[in-house]
Each structure stands twice: as structure tokens, then as C-alpha cells.
Amino acid sequence: MTLTPEQKAEIDAERAEPRPTLRAISEGMEKRLYTAHPVLDHGFVRVIDYMGNDAAICQAARVSYGRGTKSVSNDEGLIRYLMRHWHSTPFEMCEVKFHVKLPVFVARQWIRHRTANVNEYSARYSILDREFYIPAPEHLAAQSTTNNQGRGEVLEGDEAARVLQILREDAMRSYDHYEEMLSQDGKKGLARELARMNLPANIYTQWYWKIDLHNLFHFLRLRADAHAQYEIRAYADVICDIVRDWVPLAYKAFEDYRLGGATLSxxxxxxxxxxxxxxxxxxxxxxxxxxxxxxxxxxxxxxxxx
Amino acid sequence: MTLTPEQKAEIDAERAEPRPTLRAISEGMEKRLYTAHPVLDHGFVRVIDYMGNDAAICQAARVSYGRGTKSVSNDEGLIRYLMRHWHSTPFEMCEVKFHVKLPVFVARQWIRHRTANVNEYSARYSILDREFYIPAPEHLAAQSTTNNQGRGEVLEGDEAARVLQILREDAMRSYDHYEEMLSQDGKKGLARELARMNLPANIYTQWYWKIDLHNLFHFLRLRADAHAQYEIRAYADVICDIVRDWVPLAYKAFEDYRLGGATLSxxxxxxxxxxxxxxxxxxxxxxxxxxxxxxxxxxxxxxxxx
Amino acid sequence: MTLTPEQKAEIDAERAEPRPTLRAISEGMEKRLYTAHPVLDHGFVRVIDYMGNDAAICQAARVSYGRGTKSVSNDEGLIRYLMRHWHSTPFEMCEVKFHVKLPVFVARQWIRHRTANVNEYSARYSILDREFYIPAPEHLAAQSTTNNQGRGEVLEGDEAARVLQILREDAMRSYDHYEEMLSQDGKKGLARELARMNLPANIYTQWYWKIDLHNLFHFLRLRADAHAQYEIRAYADVICDIVRDWVPLAYKAFEDYRLGGATLSxxxxxxxxxxxxxxxxxxxxxxxxxxxxxxxxxxxxxxxxx
Amino acid sequence: MTLTPEQKAEIDAERAEPRPTLRAISEGMEKRLYTAHPVLDHGFVRVIDYMGNDAAICQAARVSYGRGTKSVSNDEGLIRYLMRHWHSTPFEMCEVKFHVKLPVFVARQWIRHRTANVNEYSARYSILDREFYIPAPEHLAAQSTTNNQGRGEVLEGDEAARVLQILREDAMRSYDHYEEMLSQDGKKGLARELARMNLPANIYTQWYWKIDLHNLFHFLRLRADAHAQYEIRAYADVICDIVRDWVPLAYKAFEDYRLGGATLSxxxxxxxxxxxxxxxxxxxxxxxxxxxxxxxxxxxxxxxxx
Structure with missing residues (x-):
């Protein structure tokens, strides 16, 4: 992941200036704000904003007037009870907003989670950067022989080399042609909304993505799972770490009752x-x-x- | 509206303790936080939390790395453009959480807005308070003679007096009976989830309600409208004032393009x-x-x- | 449950006239269409329309051009696989529309399921009927002594009699007063949208409710559960029977993996x-x-x- | 658009077998069912199923027991009233399910409409076909000089020829490489979920897409609009024709109040x-x-x- 000096300066400026607020705070999340956490070769996840913390979940469950005098151990018991009995609405009372940079084929899986808000960088309006996902050698997996929808062993030797060559060369060539089609140097230049159609699905895009904690847990349960494609799991894993810092009690309950649990028929x-x-x-x-x-x-x- | 001394103390405690944050701030909203804004005879609206401000709308629309160097006048132009062209996703990037106390018949209209998160005080679990909405004399309106779904002139004299007498006496009697059925004094006591069925629709309930700015504008367009029932409009009007303080540029655009605008066939x-x-x-x-x-x-x- | 002769005639007319269609059919559901299935003392559930059947679930999962040559046993295996692995989207491809008559306090729980479409009978526009839910003696339960949110033993003797007397008399009195307030006999008559506030939560309302099969299963898992309030469970149980007739393979998988299953931490x-x-x-x-x-x-x- | 003989046979089989139903029928829609309506060079829209018709909209608005004795002119007046006053819930009571074949870059715009159900052909599980969207010469537009997000004049001569050459050659080469990477001929073969990342955004995908009429109208208002990208508008225009046949009264009201109307500030x-x-x-x-x-x-x- 490489940020331009301007981007780094903007992020530093955001982190430099604490201001007073009367709202609920999560110390763990304040430390995360704005910083770009690297994922894959050029991607990242940044927390842009958040609403609520563990106490806010309990406050909503109790429909209370203030933070009350309840102890942390009371809060933990209540949060575990809510999670165990699928009382989802108090978890919906927390919200988080991320800035994510990710390959288009990952974005296509991600967007299927409909209960979130999204602003994607527009390739109708703007020109995409020359950045493509090329798998690290250890992630260059063969088709699974037992699961139509999974990966098997890692490719090796000539086969691995040839795949990497194809991915790199096709990415560069398609981007060269994208630029050539857009160019207005001595010609009109193809519309951006058309030129983008030549770009392969490993090009990076980015978006602002906002979601409540209940729906984020649902996303993480499916995408931090061993059956999820590695490339989206890499993002889910980073987000898991962030959520653990944000709402430690809720995350612990989520780990126990969802991530590490099992459903029996x-x-x-x-x-x-x-x-x-x-x-x-x-x-x-x-x-x-x-x-x-x-x-x-x-x-x-x-x-x-x- | 009457708060108990404990409730007042809890609200004061919430307002007493500013803490540093790196998140986006709305000065106008910080002044509103936690305070109970009275609506009708016993209801209120309290802002519990918020996410984002006018600049955050622009930041999301631009999918930017920081707040950037854009001026306020740039932001205003962009916000007006987004509103005029129905680009709703940047407005979805702001979120607000309210604590509302409201009569049940108002809650029943309100809940029809599905794109929000709600935690309601549970009458299965807890006992409701003895508080009922009794209209002020100037809101005691006759059925409209031209609109099946509206109000006409204000009732007067004996008719008004009789209506108020009925509403007051039936409310008190039904609540007395609610308490009598619940009482375990020398008997088992009816289950709360059953006893509540005797309570009329003007009893007050309360909930935490969280919604994004785009969907809140949609709610306000329908409920701050002259065709909305007065009792829900009273809440919508108070929320309009709050939103004006929260995101002044977005609210101004909303007023111009939605509230004050017109749709032509x-x-x-x-x-x-x-x-x-x-x-x-x-x-x-x-x-x-x-x-x-x-x-x-x-x-x-x-x-x-x- | 009592239908007027006009209502019966309308239902009979709907059932009298089969027409040819090229759409997918469920024989079990055709038998259910329009008939009012009684619930509680005055309520009912009627199927108004449906889309899809077991084969349509598989067809969507396969994104296929036709019904294909797949056998029923193939379909069953696929449906069980989809249910076991939480692939919810193929179940969303079936849809059903109900007409439900239900007490207001049940409607208030029901409406919390937001992923459905609803048209409720409007008490702003129309006058409600004089019909109230009065529990049968065996459902007149005391508050649970161990669960704040549940029922215990059944009330008996004088206590039961007194509760029934209160519920009946308050219902009748509140309805008499509702009519008196509405009356334009020698006076203006209170607006309907105001008069309704005097009616208790056991009055019956009705609505058209439309939902997809995935979200209906979610509703049934929560509301046909032993922890749900009896009065909404009575509706969920009837709907379970209907869904079993509509999509027998999907319902069987739902029973095995959801209703009868367990979630372990x-x-x-x-x-x-x-x-x-x-x-x-x-x-x-x-x-x-x-x-x-x-x-x-x-x-x-x-x-x-x- | 080319269908294989097997696909044609499956569609013919679906159309060959009318069966009796008691449900509401739309004659106009029965004629459309299953047939592939061509869009762009290889795409199509097929109606797979539908629920409801103009009368069903009115029936839901009236929460009625049967189709009633209301005349068509009553229904038209009611539908126009509902549309004019933004009463959206009765339109939500109709539902339609499409099978759509479309380029990936169109699918990426389309999916942003979240209030719909989707099953997409899985390139993790299956191998995509060698079909790419290549614009017809009259749609090969230059970037607009006044609108960052639009098209200007049509490209001509050498520039047009060169763009078409790039799009064609890059599509074929990327697909050749996709097949080469997948091939297990003397090697392991790259996992499908990885190989797909080399494919450009003009490759065709397909999905089942189900949506209610209210949300479909919202989709059509945005996507059949002159500001929408031509390639998605081509789909919206075909769907408009289909909806006109399905619910002629509702479509006419939609045309008058939405498509042809105007919003004033x-x-x-x-x-x-x-x-x-x-x-x-x-x-x-x-x-x-x-x-x-x-x-x-x-x-x-x-x-x-x-």
C-alpha cells in the first residue's frame, strides 16, 4: 500500500486535532481513526467515523435516560444475553464508517450485503489509478478438487510463473489501452464511462462504507469464515481487529456465540x-x-x- | 413534560463531561445533546448521538482522504447539487440517534418508516407509566367534511368538554384496571404482556430511534407536511429544528428542494x-x-x- | 371469527374462477388461496397471492433458463444444502402476500420485522369495527416468577373472572365512547384520527402483508418459538402450516436446520x-x-x- | 443475442404449458413470460414470474376481502391518487422476477439499488462464457466537454476504429488467458475465483433479479432517465415496455407523475x-x-x- 505525500498529510491533519465532544467515546477506536490499515498488495481499511460503544448498546437495550450506574460486569452480562438470544436491535444502535480500497472482484462480493451505505469512487466521473491486485505466490491457489467453490493446493514452478506473467501483463496492457482511449491528444477521447469497460476485475476501486454493528457482525460471520474467498477474508480479518478495539465486550460475545460457535440441525x-x-x-x-x-x-x- | 429528579440528574451528568475526540464535530448538535425537547403534553425528543456534519457529506461524495482544502462555499454548492439531482448516498453517510417519548398511536404511524433502527421500551418486560396524551383544546378538531383523512374545525363548548372528559376518565380507569390486573397483592397477577392490552392508544411509550440523514429527510418531508396528523407533525417540527443546527447547509438545501418545493406531473x-x-x-x-x-x-x- | 355474508361472497367469488397461467404453480397453495384461516377469537390469516415454489428456489440458485431436467431428489438436496450453508438469496426468490386480522398489540410486535411490505386498514380514514381480543380462560396466564418477559401459571377462580370482566367491560365502554365522540348527531363529531386514541390495544386491526420466503422463515423462527408471546405464536403456527403446503421441501429443511436445530457457543x-x-x-x-x-x-x- | 438450442428449448417448454390458478392474472404479462427480450449485443431481459396486477394495487390500498365491484375507472382514479400523493405501499404489493444478462460494468451500477433480491451466476463456482459487450458505432461516444459524468459527440474514423480494435482484442486475449489459467491440461489449473480477476468489465454476467413495483418504478425513474448511462438505459427502456403491459394503469400514472413530471425547488x-x-x-x-x-x-x- 502506498499513499501519496498529499494523502499522508491529509490523514495526519485529521489525527492532529482532537476536539471536545459530549458524545460516547471508544478509546480503542480513537486510536484507529483515519489511519490506513494495509490489506492485500495495494488495499487498505480506514475508520472514518464511529457512533457508540459497549455502554451505548446497553443504554439502548434499557431505553435509559443516561449512562446509569450499571457496572461493566452488568454490561457484559447484558451484552452476552442479547447476543445469545438474537436480540439484534441494541447492536444496531452502533454505527461505523470505513474508507476501503479494494479490488473490483472483491467489491462485487462485498456489495451483496445490502444493509449498508456506500459511496464508491466513480469511474464515470473520474479516472481510475493504475493499481491492480496481483496475488502473493502463497495465495496463487489451484481449483479445489472436492469443492466447486474453493481453492486447493498452491500453484508452483512454471505454472505459477505463467499465471503471474499473464496477470501482470494483461493488467498493464489494459491500463495502457484505457489511457490511450481516454487521451484527448489530437483526438476527442472516449467517454470515461465507456473506457473503463476495458479494465479487468483486479483493478482497485475505493469507497466509503457505513454499517451498523449488527449487520457488520453478520458480514464478518460470513466473510471472516474459512469458506470465504481469501481476498475478502483479508479485509474481514482486519475489520475484526478494529471492532475488537471499538466494542471489546460485544466483540467477545460475537466471537463466542457466532464466530466460534456452531449451528446444529x-x-x-x-x-x-x-x-x-x-x-x-x-x-x-x-x-x-x-x-x-x-x-x-x-x-x-x-x-x-x- | 416532567422528568423525575433522577432522570434530570442523569441528563445533567451526560452533559457535564466533554471528552476529546478526533471525529467530525457539529457545534450546533453538541449544544443539543441529551437535553429533552418537549413535544405535546408529556412527550420529548432527545438527541443521544450523531455521526457526521456538512463536511462529512462532501467528504463521502468525493471519497476523499481528508477534509481537504475545499471552502464552505464549495461545500454548499456540492450539497445543493447532490440534493437537486437526488444523489442520496452522501446524505446516508450521516447518522443520528434519538430518544423519543410519544403516544402509542403516533408510534404506530412513525414505525412505518422501515429504514431506521428502533429499541422500544418493552411492556412485556416492564410496567408502563401513567401518562396519556390529552389534546390541548385548540387541537381538538372535528372530522374534516371534505377530506376523509383530515381534520376540520375545532370542537367547542359542551362537545369539546365531553370529549375531554371521556379521554381523561377512560385513560385513568384503564390504567387503574391495568394496575389492578398486574397486582400480586393476595393473588397471582396477570402477565404484563397481557395486562397491557387494556391500555388505550394515547398512553405514552418511548424508544431509541436511529436513522441516517437521507432517510430522516424522507421522514421529515412526509411528517412535517401539512397533510400529516398534527400529533406526529409536532415531533417532526422539533426534529427539523435540531437538524438545522446539526447540518445547516444540508438542511437549507432540503428546505429549498423538498419541503418548500413542488412536484409537477x-x-x-x-x-x-x-x-x-x-x-x-x-x-x-x-x-x-x-x-x-x-x-x-x-x-x-x-x-x-x- | 365471523365474516359478513358479503365478505364470504367475495371470498367465494375469488375461489370460483381458475384462469390459465404460465407461471410456476404450487398445488398446495392453490388450495389455501383466499380462505380465512381462524386465529384467536376474531382473527384470521388469508393467503392473497404467492410467487414461486420449491422448483423456483432451485431455478434461481442455478440461474437457469428453464425448469431443467433436475429430479425432485436433486432439488431436495440442493435446498438442504442452501439452508445448511445460509445461502439465503434463492429463498428470497419466493414471495407471499397475506391478509391478516389481528389485535393491535400483536400488530405492534409483528411490524418490527422491517423487511416486509404492509398496507394497514387506516383508522385515520375509516372507522374500526367493534371487535376485541379476549383471551380464552386457558391463556389467561400470570406473570412468570422466573422470567421478566414471560408467563407463568394460568389464573383461576375470582382472579380470572375479574380480569375477564375488566377486559370485556373496558373494551365495550371504550368503543361506546369512540362511537359517541365520532357521532355527528347534533354535533360536529371528533376527527377519526383523534377518536381512535381511546381504543385499547386488544382491538382488532387488519393488513395486507407481503414478504419473501427467506424473511418469512426468519419471522417464523422467532415467532413460532416457545419464547414468543402466545398471541403472535398462534399466527406463526398457522402460517407454518401454510408454508408447509406451499414449499414442502424448503419447509422441511427449515424445520430441520432452524426450528428444530440449536445454536451452540x-x-x-x-x-x-x-x-x-x-x-x-x-x-x-x-x-x-x-x-x-x-x-x-x-x-x-x-x-x-x- | 444468441441462445443455445437447449436454452431455446427450455424457454419453449416453459411457455407451452398453461396451468389453472386462482391468483390474480395480468394478460399482458402472460404474453411476456420467459421470452428473451434482446438488449445490447448479447444481453436480454426475461420475465420469470410476477405477482399482482392493477386491481391488486387497489385491493391492497383498500385492504379488501375480494376484488370488489369497483370499476376500472374507479381503479384508475385511485391509482393516480396514490401515485400523486406518494402512497407507495400499495405499489409494493406487486412483485416481478427477471432473468437478466448484462455486462459487468452495467451490473455494478444496477446492484446499487439495494431493495431487490438477486441471485447472480457465480464465477467462483462456474466458468463464464466468452461474450463481451462491444458498443455499436453510434454509441461510441466521446467524453462530454461540459459534463464530467456524461457523453458528447460520437467518435469517428480512425479513432473509432482504434477503440473498437482495442476493446475486441483485449477481450479476446483476456478470455484466452482466462481459459489458459483455468486449464488442467498437464497442470493444476488456477482456482476459478482467482482466474476471473483477469476478465474486463465488458464481459457478460447474468442474474435473477426480483423487485416490487414501487422500487422498480424508482429504479426506472433513475435509469430510464436521459442522464443515465446509455448501456443501463437500454435495459430500463425494455423493462418500461414490459411494465406497461403488466400494470397499464399504474404505468400510465408513473409516466405522468414521475417520468414526464418535474420537481421544482x-x-x-x-x-x-x-x-x-x-x-x-x-x-x-x-x-x-x-x-x-x-x-x-x-x-x-x-x-x-x-
Missing amino acids: AKGVELIRRRLAGEAITQENSGMSKGEWREFVALWGDAFQS | AKGVELIRRRLAGEAITQENSGMSKGEWREFVALWGDAFQS | AKGVELIRRRLAGEAITQENSGMSKGEWREFVALWGDAFQS | AKGVELIRRRLAGEAITQENSGMSKGEWREFVALWGDAFQS
């Missing part, structure tokens, strides 16, 4: 109960399909393997 | 053009239905009346 | 693993709070009780 | 009034900025030009 509950009662369970007597059984055993391990 | 545009070209327009040659013509003339006045 | 997963490995688990060595442990034991039973 | 209203009162208005005495005045004069023409 009625069948799964029954199998656990039968196993706890001493019965030996196999796929044959489980009533589960092969796919479902594979996922079940992956979670519970030895106790369910013959 | 294709037919309406054509009639104005014909009139500007010198033609005399009547309902007969307008092509409009009677209802539409009445509304059209109400807007344009003499120039369209014979 | 990271701690819960660890406890199960420790127990499966032979360790004796008590609240003391569980690391869970008392409340969480109580819920955990309620799910897993003997194996976790000393 | 408070200043604009005042200027019209002053002009109608005989005053000569110029930019100098208008109080409008140059940009706003230019747009105002473009709407009202001669009457406001000196």
Missing part, C-alpha cells in the same frame, strides 16, 4: 444426544447425507468416527 | 407552459380530474383561476 | 467435546454463567446433570 | 409565480446559481429566456 442435536447416551453413530445410522455427515464429523471429530 | 408541466405562452387554462381544458385540478390551483393560485 | 461446543471425551461437566467447571448453563442443560438434559 | 416555484405575474426573470434576478438556472431554463424554455 434437529438431526445433529439428536445424534449428539444419542452419542451422549452411549450409542455408536455412523453415517449409515445417522440419517444424514454424505455431505452433511462429512461436515458433522469435521466439527465433532473422533467421537463420531469408527 | 407531465400534465402540470404542460399547463404551466401553455399558461406561460398566454393561453387561458380552466379545469375543462386542463385534462385534469377535479381533485388534481383543485390541488394544482391551490399551488399556483390566481394565474389559473378564471 | 464456542463454549458450548467445547463442553460437548469434553463430555464426549468422558469428562464430567458441572456449572462450576463449565465456565458458563448460571443463566447460560440453565439454558444449556435444558437443551442437553441428563448427560450434563450430576 | 422553492425558488423554482417562486420564479414561476413571478413570471406568471408578469415579471421578466433573468439569472441575475433569479437567485439561482448558474448550474441551477441552466437546468431551469432547459425545462421551461423561451418564457425564461431574454
Whole structure:
């Protein structure tokens, strides 16, 4: 990630000037504000603004007049209760705004989360920068042989080299042609809204993205998950770190009840109960399909393997 | 509106303690924070938190790295351009959280605005207070004779007195019975979630309500409008004053392009053009239905009346 | 539930006239259309329209050109896979529209589900009917002594009789007064939008409610749950029966993975693993709070009780 | 647009088999179902399903038990009233589901409309086809010299030829490389979710897109507008034709009050009034900025030009 000196100066200026406010504060988030946290080769995540903190979640749940005299341990118990029982509205009372720089193919997955506000840099109006995502060698993965929607081993040797060559050369060539089509040097110059169509999906775009904490947790549960594509997970992981600093109690509850938790089907509950009662369970007597059984055993391990 | 001494103390405590932040500030909103602005006889609106200001709208529209060196007059022009051309996403980048106390029948209209976050005081969990909305004499209006959905003249004399007597006595009696059903004095006591069903729609409830500026403007356009029921308009008017202090440039653009503006149909545009070209327009040659013509003339006045 | 002869005739007329369509059909749903399914003492649920069926879910998941040659067993496997892995968008491709008659206090809970479309009967515009929810004796429950938000034993004898007397008399009196205030007999008559404020929360209202299948499942998971208030659960239960007829494969997957399933925290997963490995688990060595442990034991039973 | 024989056969099969239903029907829409309406060089719009018709809008607005005995002219008056007064909920009671094939850069604009349901063909899971949007010569426009976000004159001669050459060659080369990277012929083959990043934004994707009529009208107002990019407007225009066949009364009201109408600011209203009162208005005495005045004069023409 490289910022121009002007961009660095703007960020420094934002961080230089604390002002008094009567609003709820998160000390952990104040330390994060404006700084560009690098992701992938040219991307970043910056916190631009936030609303609320752990106490604000409790205050909303209680519809209270002030911060009250409740202790931190009371707040933690309440937050865990709310998370456990899917009371989502108090978490919606916190809000955060990010500035994100990301490849277009990641942006296309990301935007499918509809309960957020977005302002994207407009390639109809402006000219995109010459910045493309080229995977690091350890992320250059083959198609998975068992999962149509996943990755397998890392590519090696000539194959890896050839892929990197293609990605680099096509990116540069398409950008050269983008500039050539736009150029008004001795000609009219193609409209920006048309010229952009020549750019591949690994070019970087950027946006302001604002979301409430409940919907952000939902985003993180899906995108910080092992099944998510690595390139979006890299962003989700950085955001997880930021949220831990922002609302430490809520994040801990989220880790326990969502990220690290598991969802069982009625069948799964029954199998656990039968196993706890001493019965030996196999796929044959489980009533589960092969796919479902594979996922079940992956979670519970030895106790369910013959 | 009466707050208990405890509530006042909590609000004072919230206002007493400014802390440093690096976030965007709105001076006008800092002055508003936490204070209860009275509405109707027992209701209020309190700002609990806010995110963003006029500059933040521009910053999002520009997807910029800092506040930039743009002048206030640049910002005003940009905000007016965004509002005029229905670019809604930059306005979504500001957020506000209110604590509102309001009669249930007003809450039922209000909640129809779905693009907001709400935590309501729970009458399943807690006991409601003995507070009911009783209209001031000047708001005790008769059914409109021309509009099925509106009010006409103010009631007077015996009729007004009788209505007030009914509203007051039924409110007190229903609340007495609510308490009697809940009472565990020598008996089990009815569940709160059932006892509440005896309470009339003018009882007060309260909630935390959080919404972005774009959707708040939409709410205000509909609810600060002359066709809105007076009791919800009273809340919308107070919120308009608050928003003017929060984001003065955006509010001014909202007033000009939405609140004070007008929407013309294709037919309406054509009639104005014909009139500007010198033609005399009547309902007969307008092509409009009677209802539409009445509304059209109400807007344009003499120039369209014979 | 009583329908007027006119209402019955309208419903019969709707059911009398099949017409040809090229759209996807659900035989089970055709049988349900328009009929009023009774709920509580005066309420009902009627299916007004629907879009899609089990095959349409698969078709959307495959973004296919036609219904394809996929077998029903393929479809079932795909639907179970989608449900298990929280792929919600194909379920959003089915839609249903209900006409519901329900008490206002139930409507107030219901409307909190924001991802639906609603047209409610307007008491600003029209006059409400004299119909109130009076609980059947077996639903007249006391406040729970262990759960602030729940019900305990059923009221009996004098206490039950007194509660029913209050609910009935207050309902009738408030409605008499509503009519008296509205009356234009020798006077102006109070505006409808004001007179309604005297009506208690057990009066019936009605609305058209339209929602997609994914969000309907979310509604049903929360409202057909044992923790939901009985009066809204009664509606959710009827809707469950209807959805089972509409999309039998999707409903079965919903029952297995959501209604009958369980969500475990990271701690819960660890406890199960420790127990499966032979360790004796008590609240003391569980690391869970008392409340969480109580819920955990309620799910897993003997194996976790000393 | 070219469909494979299999796709054509599937569409024909869908159209061949009318079945009886009790639901509301739109004759105009039945004729449209499943057929692929061509857009751009390889794209299309197909109606997959619909719910409701003009009568259903009125039925919802009236929360009625049946279709009632209201005449078509009553329905038209009601629909026009609802549209004029921004009563959006009855229009939300109709729903439509499309299958759309479109270039990725169009899809990226389209998806910004969040109040819709989408299932997109997955390039993580499947391999995209070799189909790219290449503009017809008459749509190969230069950058506008007055509007940063628009098009100017059409490119000609060598410049046009060179742009077309670039777009064609880069598309083919990037697709050749996509296939080469995916190939498992003597090597592992790059994961699909990575290989796709080499493809430019004019490649075609496809999705199922479902939306209610109110939000569809909002989409069409923005995207069938002269300021929308031509390539998305081409889709919006085809959808307009389809909606006209589906709900003719609602579409006519939409055309009159939205598509063909105009929104005036408070200043604009005042200027019209002053002009109608005989005053000569110029930019100098208008109080409008140059940009706003230019747009105002473009709407009202001669009457406001000196």
C-alpha cells in the first residue's frame, strides 16, 4: 500500500486535532481513526467515523435516560444475553464508517450485503489509478478438487510463473489501452464511462462504507469464515481487529456465540444426544447425507468416527 | 413534560463531561445533546448521538482522504447539487440517534418508516407509566367534511368538554384496571404482556430511534407536511429544528428542494407552459380530474383561476 | 371469527374462477388461496397471492433458463444444502402476500420485522369495527416468577373472572365512547384520527402483508418459538402450516436446520467435546454463567446433570 | 443475442404449458413470460414470474376481502391518487422476477439499488462464457466537454476504429488467458475465483433479479432517465415496455407523475409565480446559481429566456 505525500498529510491533519465532544467515546477506536490499515498488495481499511460503544448498546437495550450506574460486569452480562438470544436491535444502535480500497472482484462480493451505505469512487466521473491486485505466490491457489467453490493446493514452478506473467501483463496492457482511449491528444477521447469497460476485475476501486454493528457482525460471520474467498477474508480479518478495539465486550460475545460457535440441525442435536447416551453413530445410522455427515464429523471429530 | 429528579440528574451528568475526540464535530448538535425537547403534553425528543456534519457529506461524495482544502462555499454548492439531482448516498453517510417519548398511536404511524433502527421500551418486560396524551383544546378538531383523512374545525363548548372528559376518565380507569390486573397483592397477577392490552392508544411509550440523514429527510418531508396528523407533525417540527443546527447547509438545501418545493406531473408541466405562452387554462381544458385540478390551483393560485 | 355474508361472497367469488397461467404453480397453495384461516377469537390469516415454489428456489440458485431436467431428489438436496450453508438469496426468490386480522398489540410486535411490505386498514380514514381480543380462560396466564418477559401459571377462580370482566367491560365502554365522540348527531363529531386514541390495544386491526420466503422463515423462527408471546405464536403456527403446503421441501429443511436445530457457543461446543471425551461437566467447571448453563442443560438434559 | 438450442428449448417448454390458478392474472404479462427480450449485443431481459396486477394495487390500498365491484375507472382514479400523493405501499404489493444478462460494468451500477433480491451466476463456482459487450458505432461516444459524468459527440474514423480494435482484442486475449489459467491440461489449473480477476468489465454476467413495483418504478425513474448511462438505459427502456403491459394503469400514472413530471425547488416555484405575474426573470434576478438556472431554463424554455 502506498499513499501519496498529499494523502499522508491529509490523514495526519485529521489525527492532529482532537476536539471536545459530549458524545460516547471508544478509546480503542480513537486510536484507529483515519489511519490506513494495509490489506492485500495495494488495499487498505480506514475508520472514518464511529457512533457508540459497549455502554451505548446497553443504554439502548434499557431505553435509559443516561449512562446509569450499571457496572461493566452488568454490561457484559447484558451484552452476552442479547447476543445469545438474537436480540439484534441494541447492536444496531452502533454505527461505523470505513474508507476501503479494494479490488473490483472483491467489491462485487462485498456489495451483496445490502444493509449498508456506500459511496464508491466513480469511474464515470473520474479516472481510475493504475493499481491492480496481483496475488502473493502463497495465495496463487489451484481449483479445489472436492469443492466447486474453493481453492486447493498452491500453484508452483512454471505454472505459477505463467499465471503471474499473464496477470501482470494483461493488467498493464489494459491500463495502457484505457489511457490511450481516454487521451484527448489530437483526438476527442472516449467517454470515461465507456473506457473503463476495458479494465479487468483486479483493478482497485475505493469507497466509503457505513454499517451498523449488527449487520457488520453478520458480514464478518460470513466473510471472516474459512469458506470465504481469501481476498475478502483479508479485509474481514482486519475489520475484526478494529471492532475488537471499538466494542471489546460485544466483540467477545460475537466471537463466542457466532464466530466460534456452531449451528446444529434437529438431526445433529439428536445424534449428539444419542452419542451422549452411549450409542455408536455412523453415517449409515445417522440419517444424514454424505455431505452433511462429512461436515458433522469435521466439527465433532473422533467421537463420531469408527 | 416532567422528568423525575433522577432522570434530570442523569441528563445533567451526560452533559457535564466533554471528552476529546478526533471525529467530525457539529457545534450546533453538541449544544443539543441529551437535553429533552418537549413535544405535546408529556412527550420529548432527545438527541443521544450523531455521526457526521456538512463536511462529512462532501467528504463521502468525493471519497476523499481528508477534509481537504475545499471552502464552505464549495461545500454548499456540492450539497445543493447532490440534493437537486437526488444523489442520496452522501446524505446516508450521516447518522443520528434519538430518544423519543410519544403516544402509542403516533408510534404506530412513525414505525412505518422501515429504514431506521428502533429499541422500544418493552411492556412485556416492564410496567408502563401513567401518562396519556390529552389534546390541548385548540387541537381538538372535528372530522374534516371534505377530506376523509383530515381534520376540520375545532370542537367547542359542551362537545369539546365531553370529549375531554371521556379521554381523561377512560385513560385513568384503564390504567387503574391495568394496575389492578398486574397486582400480586393476595393473588397471582396477570402477565404484563397481557395486562397491557387494556391500555388505550394515547398512553405514552418511548424508544431509541436511529436513522441516517437521507432517510430522516424522507421522514421529515412526509411528517412535517401539512397533510400529516398534527400529533406526529409536532415531533417532526422539533426534529427539523435540531437538524438545522446539526447540518445547516444540508438542511437549507432540503428546505429549498423538498419541503418548500413542488412536484409537477407531465400534465402540470404542460399547463404551466401553455399558461406561460398566454393561453387561458380552466379545469375543462386542463385534462385534469377535479381533485388534481383543485390541488394544482391551490399551488399556483390566481394565474389559473378564471 | 365471523365474516359478513358479503365478505364470504367475495371470498367465494375469488375461489370460483381458475384462469390459465404460465407461471410456476404450487398445488398446495392453490388450495389455501383466499380462505380465512381462524386465529384467536376474531382473527384470521388469508393467503392473497404467492410467487414461486420449491422448483423456483432451485431455478434461481442455478440461474437457469428453464425448469431443467433436475429430479425432485436433486432439488431436495440442493435446498438442504442452501439452508445448511445460509445461502439465503434463492429463498428470497419466493414471495407471499397475506391478509391478516389481528389485535393491535400483536400488530405492534409483528411490524418490527422491517423487511416486509404492509398496507394497514387506516383508522385515520375509516372507522374500526367493534371487535376485541379476549383471551380464552386457558391463556389467561400470570406473570412468570422466573422470567421478566414471560408467563407463568394460568389464573383461576375470582382472579380470572375479574380480569375477564375488566377486559370485556373496558373494551365495550371504550368503543361506546369512540362511537359517541365520532357521532355527528347534533354535533360536529371528533376527527377519526383523534377518536381512535381511546381504543385499547386488544382491538382488532387488519393488513395486507407481503414478504419473501427467506424473511418469512426468519419471522417464523422467532415467532413460532416457545419464547414468543402466545398471541403472535398462534399466527406463526398457522402460517407454518401454510408454508408447509406451499414449499414442502424448503419447509422441511427449515424445520430441520432452524426450528428444530440449536445454536451452540464456542463454549458450548467445547463442553460437548469434553463430555464426549468422558469428562464430567458441572456449572462450576463449565465456565458458563448460571443463566447460560440453565439454558444449556435444558437443551442437553441428563448427560450434563450430576 | 444468441441462445443455445437447449436454452431455446427450455424457454419453449416453459411457455407451452398453461396451468389453472386462482391468483390474480395480468394478460399482458402472460404474453411476456420467459421470452428473451434482446438488449445490447448479447444481453436480454426475461420475465420469470410476477405477482399482482392493477386491481391488486387497489385491493391492497383498500385492504379488501375480494376484488370488489369497483370499476376500472374507479381503479384508475385511485391509482393516480396514490401515485400523486406518494402512497407507495400499495405499489409494493406487486412483485416481478427477471432473468437478466448484462455486462459487468452495467451490473455494478444496477446492484446499487439495494431493495431487490438477486441471485447472480457465480464465477467462483462456474466458468463464464466468452461474450463481451462491444458498443455499436453510434454509441461510441466521446467524453462530454461540459459534463464530467456524461457523453458528447460520437467518435469517428480512425479513432473509432482504434477503440473498437482495442476493446475486441483485449477481450479476446483476456478470455484466452482466462481459459489458459483455468486449464488442467498437464497442470493444476488456477482456482476459478482467482482466474476471473483477469476478465474486463465488458464481459457478460447474468442474474435473477426480483423487485416490487414501487422500487422498480424508482429504479426506472433513475435509469430510464436521459442522464443515465446509455448501456443501463437500454435495459430500463425494455423493462418500461414490459411494465406497461403488466400494470397499464399504474404505468400510465408513473409516466405522468414521475417520468414526464418535474420537481421544482422553492425558488423554482417562486420564479414561476413571478413570471406568471408578469415579471421578466433573468439569472441575475433569479437567485439561482448558474448550474441551477441552466437546468431551469432547459425545462421551461423561451418564457425564461431574454
